[in-house]
Amino acid sequence: MALETVDPLWLSVSILAVSVFALVYLKRRRSAAPLPPGPPGWPIIGNLFDYPKEDLAKGLFELHKRYGPLVHLSIFGKSTISIGSFEAASDLLDKRSANYSDRPTLVIGDLTDIYHWNFPLMSYGPGWRARRRILHHELLPESIAKYRQYQMHVTHNLLRNLLASPKSFGKHLHQTFTAIAILVAYGLEPQGDDDKYVGMLRGLSIAADVCVPGKYLVESLPVLQHLPSWFPGAGFKQELAYVKRRMREITTGIWQAGKRHLEEGAENDSVLAAIVRNAAQLDPDAAAEQEEMGLGIATTIWTAGAGTTESGALVFFLAMALYPDVQKKAQEELDRVIGPSRLPDFSDRDSLPYINALVKEVLRWHVTTPTSLPHASLKDDIYNGYRIPAGSIVLPNLWAFAQDPEVYPDPSRFNPDRYLKDGQLNEEVRDPATIVFGFGRRICPGQHLAAASLFITCASVLHAFNITPPLDTNGKPMPMEAKFVNTSITSDPAKFECEITPRSPARAALIEQLVD
Numbered sequence: 406m407a408l409e410t411v412d413p414l415w416l417s418v419s420i421l422a423v424s425v426f427a428l429v430y431l432k433r434r435r436s437a438a439p440l441p442p443g444p445p446g447w448p449i450i451g452n453l454f455d456y457p458k459e460d461l462a463k464g465l466f467e468l469h470k471r472y473g474p475l476v477h478l479s480i481f482g483k484s485t486i487s488i489g490s491f492e493a494a495s496d497l498l499d500k501r502s503a504n505y506s507d508r509p510t511l512v513i514g515d516l517t518d519i520y521h522w523n524f525p526l527m528s529y530g531p532g533w534r535a536r537r538r539i540l541h542h543e544l545l546p547e548s549i550a551k552y553r554q555y556q557m558h559v560t561h562n563l564l565r566n567l568l569a570s571p572k573s574f575g576k577h578l579h580q581t582f583t584a585i586a587i588l589v590a591y592g593l594e595p596q597g598d599d600d601k602y603v604g605m606l607r608g609l610s611i612a613a614d615v616c617v618p619g620k621y622l623v624e625s626l627p628v629l630q631h632l633p634s635w636f637p638g639a640g641f642k643q644e645l646a647y648v649k650r651r652m653r654e655i656t657t658g659i660w661q662a663g664k665r666h667l668e669e670g671a672e673n674d675s676v677l678a679a680i681v682r683n684a685a686q687l688d689p690d691a692a693a694e695q696e697e698m699g700l701g702i703a704t705t706i707w708t709a710g711a712g713t714t715e716s717g718a719l720v721f722f723l724a725m726a727l728y729p730d731v732q733k734k735a736q737e738e739l740d741r742v743i744g745p746s747r748l749p750d751f752s753d754r755d756s757l758p759y760i761n762a763l764v765k766e767v768l769r770w771h772v773t774t775p776t777s778l779p780h781a782s783l784k785d786d787i788y789n790g791y792r793i794p795a796g797s798i799v800l801p802n803l804w805a806f807a808q809d810p811e812v813y814p815d816p817s818r819f820n821p822d823r824y825l826k827d828g829q830l831n832e833e834v835r836d837p838a839t840i841v842f843g844f845g846r847r848i849c850p851g852q853h854l855a856a857a858s859l860f861i862t863c864a865s866v867l868h869a870f871n872i873t874p875p876l877d878t879n880g881k882p883m884p885m886e887a888k889f890v891n892t893s894i895t896s897d898p899a900k901f902e903c904e905i906t907p908r909s910p911a912r913a914a915l916i917e918q919l920v921d
């Protein structure tokens with residue numbers, strides 16, 4: 406039969422029928438695939454009791470030992486997929502990132518408008534993309550050179566503070582990374598711990614308080630959000646409306662302070678300055694939109710960047726007190742390359758392979774965000790014969806990847822030498838940065854800034870000071886061990902003490918002579 410003699414209606418119907426059949430067949434085949442293995446669970450609540458409460462990463466890793474690289478848990482019918490191997494995380498979150506770059510939706514997040522200043526929690530879509538693009542540009546390896554002046558200045562303050570009151574090193578580190586974040590974000594320099602900008606940003610912690618899982622029933626029963634505020638039991642709506650107002654006041658207040666500072670002639674290289682300069686080229690509507698995004702982006706630098714880097718610096722102090730041999734090797738390299746008469750700066754970075762390896766080991770030895778920020782999937786997917794339902798929460802176990810003995814032999818030992826070959830960085834060893842900063846389109850945009858801050862902190866502190874375990878009343882070193890405290894997202898060193906002493910009077914004098 407010649408094609409021109411075929412009835413077009415018949416042809417259309419046939420194509421439609423074949424397509425419908427193919428779709429139904431594919432859908433059946435997809436839903437026929439089993440879910441990844443996991444503990445059996447109970448009716449309705451599912452795996453509520455199997456979900457690790459204390460240490461999420463280690464608890465999930467125990468399940469991986471029993472069930473393999475993908476584990477499925479269901480809680481009230483919602484799927485969570487835990488990923489226990491680096492390869493599976495890379496296959497799903499990097500290679501299929503168009504499907505795995507969403508975040509779980511928080512009803513509380515919508516009610517408090519948390520996303521206007523916290524885009525890491527935002528769903529995958531145009532709003533997230535626009536913010537991400539701006540921040541990504543400001544944090545590219547070639548863009549962050551402009552922040553070195555801030556990092557140097559703040560690190561020199563840290564050295565001065567350590568010299569003056571070494572016992573308060575925790576407080577000094579907190580000030581250091583808060584200051585870097587506020588300078589990079591707003592161009593404002595915080596003046597100590599009771600600084601008004603620091604106080605304002607701390608006010609944002611009310612958001613963390615309302616997001617505590619289980620605090621509000623509306624998170625599990627979203628229909629409650631439609632109750633009018635006066636309805637009995639709907640008092641939470643007024644509470645959340647207050648939080649929304651307060652957060653808007655804080656984020657706008659500090660953004661306006663940064664703008665005033667700039668308008669008063671304080672030219673600076675902050676992200677705020679870049680956004681304001683760019684907005685000045687746009688029409689009024691587009692400029693207003695740009696600034697609305699800007700105030701969230703700037704706040705995010707502090708919320709996502711200050712505590713995480715501070716935690717890395719605490720890990721460094723802890724590791725140095727526990728591993729004197731590593732400290733000695735690092736100091737030998739610093740003495741050889743920099744010499745006794747000056748402090749390190751960024752131009753030394755490429756000449757200090759051991760210090761660079763040490764920073765990598767700081768990031769790997771203790772992972773600050775052990776299960777990353779949760780990703781979420783957009784569509785049904787099949788991986789290695791298993792079905793990953795649309796809307797699953799997906800947790801890559803960064804802690805397990807960083808502790809894999811096949812990749813990092815004797816993983817609990819702090820050993821920068823694992824990254825070195827013939828005195829240079831060995832490209833064949835997996836760089837912990839490919840693990841600890843997450844995956845795919847959601848990968849941490851601040852990773853280069855964080856690594857640079859840790860480099861200058863570690864190099865400067867080790868060039869000037871010795872870090873040793875605390876002494877008892879008889880002046881004898883006390884036993885120390887590495888302990889950590891976990892929240893649902895982060896893991897930080899538990900409070901610890903150590904002795905921090907200048908390596909020599911001449912090194913102390915180098916700090917006293919600093920002029921910035």
Ligand code: HEM
Pocket residue numbers: 524525526537540544705706709710711713714717773774777778779780841842843844845846847848849850851852854855
């Ligand atoms: C040692 C320090 C840091 C660590 C370990 C760290 C780790 C992470 C991780 C694991 C994620 C989640 C990635 C994913 O979802 O796959 C993340 C996201 C993020 N980080 Fe970092 N981070 C650090 C420092 C910073 C800094 C200094 C900044 C900003 C200046 C920053 C900004 C962000 C932002 C904005 C996101 C959300 C990205 C998105 O959702 O698109 N981080 N970080």
